[in-house]
Amino acid sequence: MSAAPEKFYISYNNIHKLCQKTAREILEKNEKPDVIIGISGGGLIPARIIRTFLKKKGEKNIPIQAIGLSLYEDLGLDDSVETIGKEVVRTQWLDFGALDKHFDSLIGKKVLIVDEVDDTRTTLHYAVSELEKEVYEQQKRLNRLDEKTTFTVFVLHNKDKPKRADLPKEMLESGHYMAAVTVPDVWLCYPWEADDIEEQTRMAKLQGHD
Numbered sequence: 001m002s003a004a005p006e007k008f009y010i011s012y013n014n015i016h017k018l019c020q021k022t023a024r025e026i027l028e029k030n031e032k033p034d035v036i037i038g039i040s041g042g043g044l045i046p047a048r049i050i051r052t053f054l055k056k057k058g059e060k061n062i063p064i065q066a067i068g069l070s071l072y073e074d075l076g077l078d079d080s081v082e083t084i085g086k087e088v089v090r091t092q093w094l095d096f097g098a099l100d101k102h103f104d105s106l107i108g109k110k111v112l113i114v115d116e117v118d119d120t121r122t123t124l125h126y127a128v129s130e131l132e133k134e135v136y137e138q139q140k141r142l143n144r145l146d147e148k149t150t151f152t153v154f155v156l157h158n159k160d161k162p163k164r165a166d167l168p169k170e171m172l173e174s175g176h177y178m179a180a181v182t183v184p185d186v187w188l189c190y191p192w193e194a195d196d197i198e199e200q201t202r203m204a205k206l207q208g209h210d
Ligand SMILES: O=P(O)(O)OC[C@H]1O[C@H](OP(=O)(O)OP(=O)(O)O)[C@H](O)[C@@H]1O
Pocket: 039, 040, 041, 042, 043, 069, 070, 071, 115, 116, 117, 118, 119, 120, 121, 122, 123, 124
């Protein structure tokens, strides 16, 4: 039997500080987003926290949109073992209905996509490629191909492991992929899943993730 994977306990304080640090880096580059897209559920908490630190005094709040993406085991019943993987299922998508009427698409916007973890990269690949595709289709339809939309990805943790899917090369090379921490391929225990939050925080402190 193989040994149990090592567990990293993360505290809310730690998450708060990682969001604050990343926001500072974004603002230093003058890349304050026009909209934040949180990938539900784990991306919603960091999305809300980072918004606090991206907002400058006297300015309006940055709108947060939620997209719901879930990973399901694709049992690959009809295929060979190699195809067994995870499939992304879209449970919720963008809705600009309640926003300012000038904010009717992502065209020409700085978009910050937030999730808590980049594990196999399947989810982020899906999110970025679907959003890019959607924007491009809208640009063609509206004859607005000259406007530049910038996608940035922010995750609390990137697992240092072989990925099952890619992100655009340009995004990775231009600093538009921001992982607050890169960790080995360990089991990450986030505080929102803790039965005992005091114990969770104690363990996080012990491990230096507080
Ligand atoms: O890099 P990947 O291998 O794609 O994994 C990362 C995704 O897995 C988790 O989502 P999950 O579907 O477990 O749902 P949750 O966010 O609601 O917990 C997590 O929130 C990421 O979105």
